[in-house]
């Protein structure tokens with residue numbers, strides 16, 4: 223998928239569910255629960271149990287979703303993730319060789335960056351969008367607002383501390399999409415294997431994105 227397609231997908235979807243799981247079976251249930259709630263972009267972190275298998279299985283079982291890989295740290299991991307079926311890639315950091323490799327293969331790679339320098343470097347190297355991580359620790363919505371003034375042409379995906387509650391404010395501030403994990407998958411729901419509760423949270427989250435229809439990349 224080229225960057226243009228990826229950006230229109232982000233603009234359509236507005237949220238990415240980040241699945242990090244210590245057990246393959248749990249990872250499958252987590253992804254299925256958010257998919258049942260209507261989320262279509264699902265990122266599997268590479269430090270999940272048997273991440274390549276999880277990605278392959280989700281590709282087969284959730285054809286209505288796009289399944290990506292996250293927390294990738296090396297080009298080798300990135301290639302393994304693509305071989306497993308990952309349709310998009312996330313890194314927590316800026317690695318120019320990973321960005322260039324993904325761009326050559328036309329697989330969207332979202333690089334994690336914090337400062338304006340890192341964000342611009344990632345974008346100029348060919349990142350398909352930039353994950354601003356960890357956003358809550360860096361000032362939350364106010365930080366995105368401040369970045370958007372000079373960097374209005376760069377699609378930003380705040381991640382790290384995103385909640386159902388604060389998602390609309392991030393989208394309002396100009397984020398093209400948000401990524402979230404712990405607030406979507408509360409510990410108690412995971413312990414109790416309460417997949418219905420997680421599906422409901424996903425549904426609730428999607429409803430909260432629907433008031434923010436202004437395309438942040440259009441002037």
Ligand SMILES: O=C(O)C(=O)C[C@H](O)[C@H](O)COP(=O)(O)O
Pocket residue numbers: 240242267292293294312313314355381382383384401402403404405
């Ligand atoms: O590993 C990565 O590449 C990440 O994206 C880091 C975190 O796992 C996400 O930022 C989720 O953070 P929470 O929504 O606060 O749980």
